[in-house]
Amino acid sequence: MSNPCKRRLIRDFKRLSSDPPGGISGSPCPDNIMLWNAVIFGPADTPFEDGTFKLVLTFDESYPNKPPTVKFLSRMFHPNVYANGELCLDILQNRWSPTYDVAAILTSIQSLLHDPNPNSPANAEAAQLYRENMKEYVRRVKATVEESWLDPGDSMDVDASNAGSGSSDRNV
């Protein structure tokens, strides 16, 4: 079973490099294809604009029959992201389909940033502010955007022109 999984991940990487969707970038660790680092750029015209949010994706042999484990490394303030960076996204749980690839996962997460689901909150405070005090919500999000530029130990080149080129590896 290791072959289909790795072959699929290589194809995912190829596609992500050759035809990168806007605003996301990701690549496997040089020594472990089952572990990926990714960056999602905050979508324009949203409170998350200009943020560079780092994530780590952990695959196991059951991919693509089972979704990978996805976790934010950057601190997030978002109704559907837990304090430890794990996120609550249906396509990563019960609505997973084996046709999703890394690009699809990252794009989904990107659109989740601007389009949260406050009805199943992972972060109750963020969900409450999102519903009741948008101004404060935006302020708190902007704080995490600024923080995302200063992540400790961050050696990544977050220049947008570099996105998807596969050069944004980070050793874990």
Next chain:
Amino acid sequence: MSSDYELDSDEEYYDDEEMIDGTQDDASEDEMDMDDYNDDFRVDTGSKKKAYEIDYQSLTQSDVEKLMKQDIDHVVGITGVDESTAALLLRHSNWNKERLIEKYMDNLTTVVVEAGVTAPEPTSSPPSARTHSVSSACLPRGGSSSKPSSTASHSHPPPPSFQASSKSEEPEPFVCPICFDDSAELHPLSLDCGHLSCSGCWAAYITSKIRDEGEHAIRCMAEGCALVAPDPFIRNVLLPPEGSTSPPLDPKELKANQAAWNRFQELLARNFVASISSLKFCPYPGCTRTVKCPTAASKSSLTTIVPTVSCGSRGIPVSEDPKSQPSASLLKKEHKFCFGCTVESDHRPVVCGVAKMWLKKCEDDSETANWIKSNTKECSQCQSTIEKNGGCNHMTCKKCKHEFCWVCMGPWSEHGTQWYSCNRYDEKAGVDARDVQSQSRASLERYLHYYNRWANHEQSAKLSVDLYAKTEKKMEDMQLTSELTWIEVQFMKKAVEEAEKCRMTLKWTYAMAYYLAPGNEKELFEDNQRDLEKAVEDLSELLESSIEAEEIATLRQRVTDKTVYVQKRNDIVLDDTAKGFLEGRWRWNALLKALKRMLRLKRWPSGF
């Protein structure tokens, strides 16, 4: 009275031994076990059906599959759809044939789309469920090899379901959208929706759904596609038929796929059983049998019958971990359970509701009640429970400030300075105070009376495991010290089994008696109970007694007689109680009113 039983039952008892002999020869035969079960009753009841016996049927998985097939054929006959479609429709509608057919006639398209048989009309916009998944927005971008373009590039319409599309006709080589393999060996498959992927990916997906998620409705792999794979498709993927074009499986893979297919069949049967109220799965671990009991299918029937059933198998699977090895008696235990509740496997003669209520009461009261009874008294004014842990007998209730004498419970004001002689015993006030208190104490004592006996029988039944081991030892000894053969010493085993069975009955008769209203009926009930109890105690004593070589013949005679007598007594208790329920003869005391409210049943036995 007992001589009657001894005369004719002795002979019958020998029949029973032959029956045991038969089962030993052929213990694995399930049918034999069923006969065995019925024979137990036949020993002393003859052919007449007893009131406490419930009609039920034990079904194997293939029997259940036959029932499913009947329903499917019925739907096929009426609607004219094919078999696998009918199966999907029935599963979707929880095997409610009537409602399905009604809905089907009403609005065919909705039903087939909801059940995942066909895709919705292509003209309608794709389902854009407003969830935070952004389903359609984040489809894999249109890469050259992605799913939509590969389907679109087919010059011919999507292949019919589970028919392999012939690769040679493809204008470009097929690339599986799941594993991105493009080798010529691939065997692309799709459901009616035409979402192709290779057979290997299908197999991996289906196995993981069946094995890890226990899912019986397996949807198309494509994102957002609601089509459910019909059974023949799943079978073709997991176990490709001879001569199919798909690459051959290696033996290990084939074994895993076969296991997945078997599990799938089991899941389907479970889904069916769970949907039908007259069917229940045997709750014993590792057992795949089903019991059909139409008489106990409705909730209201449980107020008049106690549906104790047995699937006919015995024992539980031996686990590989030697530490969790079940005891010998558990290994041979009959798969007996109550069709109506999960309270206890056999709570005859009381009905499920009463058994449940009694257990709840025991849970709430038993432990603390004992302590309270022996260590406290109630304030004669506010009935607060008071513990006297030192000091003089001049008590002042903390709650109501009532002052009273601990000895006579009368008001302190009447005691003056001569409290210690407590000569006020006959004073009216003291008597009144004791009345109120003694009432609540009497109710507690009444409960404890029943509870202690109930718990005692439960304990004794549990100890029967030890008794069983002892008996086996005794049986061995007997074989060595006497001329008796193995078969002939089985009477000990039989006696232990019978004693345990009767103790379970006795246990629950105390729960029943607790809720019965005083009167002739209750007295008769308690007479039967007393006779059974006496008989069981006598039998237990016999079983515990030591064995002398020269007395074996006498002992054997006595034990056998006693066993049959006990069986008869047990039968009388069960039969009479069951009849009472059916006739609505039992009158209940005030304690059961809560239950009546709780159940809100029309058909609760009268006098309630």
